[in-house]
Amino acid sequence: MSVLTVTPHAPAAASGPAPAALSRRLPSYAVVGASCTVAYLVLFWALSAILPSMAANTLAMLTTAIANTAANRRFTFGVTGRAGAVRDHLGGLIAFLIGLAISTLSLAVLPSGSSATAELIAVILANGLASAIRFALLQGWVFNPRLRSATH
Template sequence: MTATSGRRHLGRQLFRFAVIGVGSTVFSLVLFAVLKTWLSNQPANALALIISTVLNTAANRHFTFDAGGQEGHFGVQVRSLVLLGITWAATALGLAVLDHYHPSAGTGAATLTMAVGSAIATAIRFVLLRKWFAPTPELTAELE
């Protein structure tokens, strides 16, 4: 793979990752806001993140990193639990700080807090997913 094609490939990956990420984040935030009508912040956050992480990982695996098929699918979903942990830690910490300093904060403030935590975790998510789906040296040699 040449440097130019590598940059183009990275650019496509970043674009697809961003589109899926925006959709996943919107889905997670809407789901959080809906769940918040029945649950408190932390359980609503955890449930929304679990559902959106599974869907996000499957979409990125297929569309962003062209790792379709069933081979390795379960292992990737298990590793995505690491991503879930990172995202949950960032959002749960933000919600805990919000609850501590403004216990009567509404759904809008809680949802915004979740969005900020999710944005922080997103950069980490891309780096890890890209590493997990990186082609092996043998496959890279075949593509050249």
Template sequence: LALVTGALPLATLRAQWGRAPLAAAPARVPAGLPAQLARFALVGVVSTVAYLVLFVATRGMLGAQPANLLALLVTAVGNTAANRRLTFGITGRRAAGRHHLQGLLAFALGLALTSGALAALHAVGTPSRPVELAVLVVANLAATALRFLLLRLAMHHRRA
């Protein structure tokens, strides 16, 4: 619970384990960050499942790269809206356009990561569908970490 609330006493724990304090690290996790990460992870899981369903549904008709583009584009809009509301607590239309443009930047980075992963995978040979999906999940995890950082910078600090 202390991890989620941000009350985890890192300095005390380090001292109890005989470790020197970290000079550059704060003594506490920034307020709200663990809860934001938990909500962001929940939105991310739902978005990833929706992405995978759309990818699998369109992969046969469109091919890997177009199906990836379509699935990412459709889920990126919903993901940004959900994170705006649930992760960062922003309601209303104020700055919604700017937030969605920033979400599109995160989408572009995610598209570059997933498309690059697919291209590298297909350059090696013809992968099975489970291998293709596993590579996309790993690429999406990397894209998700970048997305959180970008959206937190864009939405959290402007709101404070």
């Protein structure tokens, strides 16, 4: 059994050409995303036993979105320290709200009384779409070197 480790990358401003930076960032983003997705699914499953599915979804997503932004900030985009942390987390919050809207819509279109399995499948598919959108936002806006240097 091998152990996969994630190490921080160079800061966003020093990451080089876009294709090279993208190829370095995607594996780290995938590890962080997979870890947060598993945590989200466990939380959603546990919370949906005691809360309505919409409330369980919101609480599980909010909890894991904060951890996701912090982990991506450090490991995927190589940003450390407190400088810009509030801006980064606000950007992560916007990405969270988009993901929440997608997953809430996926639950809303399910027929009333759908099984827990159907709900899990719906949120897994929705989170796949939300993850792609989140990466695009983090890469192109939140951790974009040109935008970061303009605000620091």
